[in-house]
Amino acid sequence: xxxxxxxxxxxxxxxxxxxxxxxxxxxxxxxxxxxxxxxxxxxxxxxxxxxxxxxxxxxxxxxxxxxxxxxxxxxxxxxxxxxxxxxxxxxxxxxxxxxxxxxxxxxxxxxxxxxxxxxxxxxxxxxxxxxxxxxxxxxxxxxxxxxxxxxxxxxxxxxxxxxxxxxxxxxxxxxxxxxxxxxxxxxxxxxxxxxxxxxxxxxxxxxxxxxxxxxxxxxxxxxxxxxxxxxxxxxxxxxxxxxxxxxxxxxxxxxxxxxxxxxxxxxxxxxxxxxxx
Numbered sequence: 001x002x003x004x005x006x007x008x009x010x011x012x013x014x015x016x017x018x019x020x021x022x023x024x025x026x027x028x029x030x031x032x033x034x035x036x037x038x039x040x041x042x043x044x045x046x047x048x049x050x051x052x053x054x055x056x057x058x059x060x061x062x063x064x065x066x067x068x069x070x071x072x073x074x075x076x077x078x079x080x081x082x083x084x085x086x087x088x089x090x091x092x093x094x095x096x097x098x099x100x101x102x103x104x105x106x107x108x109x110x111x112x113x114x115x116x117x118x119x120x121x122x123x124x125x126x127x128x129x130x131x132x133x134x135x136x137x138x139x140x141x142x143x144x145x146x147x148x149x150x151x152x153x154x155x156x157x158x159x160x161x162x163x164x165x166x167x168x169x170x171x172x173x174x175x176x177x178x179x180x181x182x183x184x185x186x187x188x189x190x191x192x193x194x195x196x197x198x199x200x201x202x203x204x205x206x207x208x209x210x211x212x213x214x215x216x217x218x219x220x221x222x223x224x225x226x227x228x229x230x231x232x233x234x235x236x237x238x239x240x241x242x243x244x245x246x247x248x249x250x251x252x253x254x255x256x257x258x259x260x261x262x263x264x265x266x267x268x269x270x271x272x273x274x275x276x277x
Contacts, residue, residue, distance in 0.1 A: 044073035045132055053097040057132040059104040061097050081105035090176045092156040096139050099158035103135035113162050135160055177210045182276040183220055188240050191266040192274035199276055203263035207275035212236045212261060217252040220273055225250035231257075233265025236273045243269035 044056040046067065054074060055061045059081040062074035083102035086093035091108065093099035103109050114134040119126055128134040138160040159176050181204060186195035192203040210216065212235070214227035221238040230253040243249045247269055255261055266272065 042073060043071050044068075046072045046074070047097055047100055047136060053095065055097040055100040055104075057104070059101050061101045081108075087156050090156065090159065090179070091161045092159040092176050092179070093139070094155045094158070096158050099139035099160055100132075100135045103139060103160035104131060109135065109160065109162065117162065174210050174213070174216060177207065178275070180277060181207055183211065184274045184276050185220055185238075186272040186274055188271055189266055189268045190272065191234075192263040192272050192276075194266075195272065195274045196263075196276035201276040204275045204277050205261070205263055207277075208236070208261040208263070209258040211273050211275060212254045212258060214252065214254060217254060217273060221252055221271075222250065223252035227252040227254065229254060229256050231255065231260075232267065232270075233260070233262050234267035234270050234272055235261075235265070237267070237270035238273070239270055 044058060046054050046056040048054075052064055053061055054064050054067050056067075056072065056074045058073065058076075060074035060076060060078055061082055061084075062078065067074055081101055081104055082098055083093070083105075084098045085095050086098060086102050091103075093102060109131055111131050114128050114131050117128055117134065119128060119137070128137075139158045156176075156179055161176065182196075182199070182201065184195050184199065186192065192208075196203040214223075217223055217227055217236055217238065223238060224241075225239075225248055228248070228251055232253065232255070235253045235255040238252045239247050239249050241249045253270070263274070
């Protein structure tokens with residue numbers, strides 16, 4: 001009996017070609033790829049106070065028209081952390097947006113210090129969650145920036161100093177609050193209201209608490225007999241050297257309670273330190 005007939009060579013070559021073609025096909029994917037390479041969009045937080053300038057949380061300042069409408073970021077072509085129009089020693093600026101930009105500089109505002117600060121004075125107040133919130137809040141002017149309730153004490157009324165203690169009475173803050181104020185030493189027996197009136201100005205009651213400190217008194221007066229806490233409507237003041245010995249001639253006196261400070265107090269044996277504007 002004859003065996004099976006061998007396949008023609010033409011068919012064998014075709015089968016071999018098909019096998020080679022299948023071997024070149026890629027291996028099937030066993031699962032769905034989750035990472036499809038999409039990039040997370042960059043988004044910025046920005047100030048909204050100014051009509052012409054905007055500052056973003058990256059520290060850039062730009063015109064309101066040039067900000068990216070989708071990301072709310074400023075172009076990165078300008079200077080970052082710009083302090084244009086700022087006084088570095090006082091950490092105060094004449095522009096809100098440049099104040100925020102300057103404040104965001106890590107060399108000027110430490111994140112670890114900001115996160116410990118209270119947003120407001122009450123004990124129940126929360127703390128800042130980031131530096132941008134601190135800078136946008138601090139750079140807004142407050143009652144400490146104005147005199148007579150309707151005029152700025154200085155063009156540099158946007159300040160971002162980190163307060164160093166509960167009273168916030170650092171030297172830099174005190175100097176900043178006295179911008180635009182004429183600090184005048186009165187004559188014996190004069191009230192601050194009179195001292196300022198003679199100069200064609202008015203006494204600024206809100207600045208008496210800034211002067212009511214030994215370091216400020218010693219800056220403007222001799223205080224030869226020291227500086228002491230006291231009580232009296234004529235303070236802060238210096239006791240004149242001609243005063244009776246019992247009154248401690250030459251001593252500087254500051255008021256124990258700021259809420260009792262007044263422009264109208266006077267004493268025949270003291271010279272007042274007065275804030276005039």
